[in-house]
Amino acid sequence: MWNLMKNCWRTSGKFRFGAVVLVVLVGLALVAPVIYRPIIGNRSPARPGQFQRWLPPSGTHPMGTDGHGRDLLTNYLAGLRTTLYIGFLAGVISTTVGVSVGFYSGYKGGGIDAVLLTITNMLIVIPSYPILVAIAMVTPELTVATMSLILALFAWPFSARMIRAQVMTMKERAYVELAKVSGQGDLAIIFTEMMPNLTPYLLMGFAFSVVGAMVAEVAIEAIGLGPSNIITLGLMINYANGWGVYSMGRFEILLIPVAVLVLIFAAITMINRGMEEYLNPRLQKVTTEK
């Protein structure tokens, strides 16, 4: 896996761009508590009424304060933290489920495959937003973990379908046939022969799930249909809209979370593309011809 990363880094500028942006953002999210301290001490960034409302940016509040008297910078960082965390958690859950189902379905084939595929297709056609919002509405104190779980519920069929397709083609490859003929067990074949070759697809599927979960999370938060007890970048957008920051001339309060989100999505997509480029040299500009 490390080698894969190194090769992608070497071959693709897109991968380099995405990786740098993502590492910086994740780094910021990780060290966020250290940044909080001088501004708000040990209090939660979400607690209202800590400071005067609508303070302009200054030395003590680099981005000013919001309509609830909270420091904006710490809230952005807290939002970034939660958004990334939810995306990561939902990505892990849905990739695990999706990969297991996809693998089992594609590898076994036949009736099991048909049943699993039908269920996967059924879940894929259901529009997830109304149900997500409905669940979020009746669960007043939603935790980050439940939120991730709910998001993963609708994200796994996509990675299942992708992995299944890869497994189906890989099953026909000579080395898998050879392993079967030589009497290796299913699990041994899956883990020693197929997994290593599927790693890049697993990573891509994971990235895809993370993006999907974050898109859904931010969507329902941003339009104000999500839970209001967890600070995420989506919720920051919703607040900014609600406060009417346009008319106050404080565009940046809305623009910052939107821009950070766009950066996250772009970075993950760039990384994905970079990997694809490395795997499919025909997409590269300079190919290694015979």
Next chain:
Amino acid sequence: MFKLMRKYPILNYYFTKFFAYFLTIFGALTITFFMFRLIPANPIENWLRSLEAQYSLTIDGGDAMVNSYKEKFGMTGTLWQQYVRYMYNVIFHFDLGPSFINFPRPVSELLAEALPWTMGLLAVSISISWVLGLLVGAVAAWFRDSPVSGTITNISIALSQVPAYLIALFLVLFIGYQWKLLPTRGAFDGQYAIGWNLDFIRSVARHSILPALAIVTVSLAAWILSTRSLVISNLGEDYLLYAEAKGLKSGDIMTKYALRNAMLPQATGLALTMGSMMSGQLLIEHMFVYPGLGQVMGRAIAIFDYNAMMGLIILSVVSVMTASLAVDLLLPVIDPRIRTAIKA
């Protein structure tokens, strides 16, 4: 019937596709039905309470009242009985039940009112982004080593996974509020008479630009990328070299060979992305207060209107599945290889 199917394999193919179509719709509805019912909510009581608050009156009767409404909304009996009753009404009477929104109007009326707005917006934005995406993608693939193509590709990559509502926020912020160029709320101005008059149509067009633009921006990027990589992988194909050896013009090679071969997967892709486009659009409509299904969704969710939410999901599932069925049925007509594969 089976004899006939063995004689004409194409019938077998169509039959399988239709069967999968109905099965998937049925399964998706069943899953959704139970998901909604398992969410612990009390819509009837909430609704009655909201009526009380709205008209500042007290509704007497208590439980009896609630029960009579429960019956109207098909919420009596065991979960299983509710399910069977609901599915029976939907399948055999196309009856989606009443809605809390403007009770006692049925859900179907509510949806029928909103549907044209959604479909209109969706049709316009999908066709613009698909056609434009195919053309730009093919050109970007053809001149893939030029810096312009590289820039287009990189911008598209960056935008392709950005949700449309973030784009919509930018559009509302700058075009709507800052420069006040276009309206950001509703589908038309109230002062014009609804109908086929020029003012009204112009007003509708002006109102649709921003929401459509938000959807087009993102899906255009996605279509450019997928077309580009399809055409590039086609560029290695021998038939393009051969077409060039024939001395055909670059434009002809691109449209008649490269694009023609890339179009089949793209047509399939169109049907497959219908689902995500539709759910993306629901949010956009909500943001732009557009009187389409997105509006209905927002209101239905706010008061936990089971029937309206189910109706919306049925509508969305059926249209997505119908689009993909249409592709499945058309594929043998447009792709000779599939036709032969079925016959074999």
Next chain:
Amino acid sequence: MYQHVDSGERLIDIRDLRVWYRTTRGPAKAVDGVNLTINRNEVFGLAGESGCGKSTLAKGILGVIKLPGYFEGGEVDFCRKKSDSTLICEDLLKMSREQVRRMRWRDMAYIPQSAMNVLSPVARIDKQMLDGIFEHTNWSKEKARARMYECMDLVGLDKAVARMYPHELSGGMKQRVAIAAAITLTPDLIIADEPTTALDVNVQQVILQELKEIREKLKLTLIYVTHDMAVHAEMADRMGIMYAGVLMEVAPVVDTFHDPYHPYTEGLISSIPSIGGGRERMMGIPGRAPSPLEYPSGCRFHPRCPKVMAICSEEMPTLKQVGPERYVACHLHDEYTFEERANGGD
């Protein structure tokens, strides 16, 4: 005994042609300094191991080199007869892309390596044969169609094939389609790149025979590219042996087989299995062809050459004339001082 058609007319004159591929590890010199004259109305066989650059040379003449491939240098003079029977030779590499495009198919056609894949899977055969005609003529639909059927008839294809899709045809039929398509506009030159390699031996024989007859009937010049020396023995008038991006030997086909000058040619010929030739031990060439990214110093064949000398690793031999109609690039023939190449220097 060989029958060489010496009309004294050049059709193509290639000078120091270099076609390279850009790669991440530096340029791959697929064609790296080829000098060759093709005469009008001859069959020229281009032979060599796979990866020696013969396919790239064929594509280079047609000018269908695509990035990452590019022309590093050289000239490809193509001579056309004017109505007053004077010859006009123009360098294809100096002409505009548009000019070369117009010449393709009308003046020089191409029979591809794998007819399996050259036909677009989603269009009918007639559409793919006719588009070449319409591009270069202003014929009526009826005239173009009539010509198409005429050519299909020449290669023994039924009219019904025109309405079929590629996947409905066998490999041999697709190859015939490709031949028929190439002769529709009776070009001066046809470049056939391994046209029968993918077919089974029986079909290959029949198609070769047909191709030979058609060529004689239409008086076409044919450049025939294949690694199969037996096919060259049957088809070619003259042949060139390519190795590591350059020509090692150019000679009439009979001389090539009976009295090869270059050790590499000898090796190639000794590796042909002969039918009814007794239980002779087949001799291959030891070692592997060098990578076009990094050729050996001096003569590119010297690491594998059984007759290698000291000079071979130091100096690269040039292709020079060592007899009438005979050219070789080998230090074994350094003492020959035959006159300079007949057409060289103009």
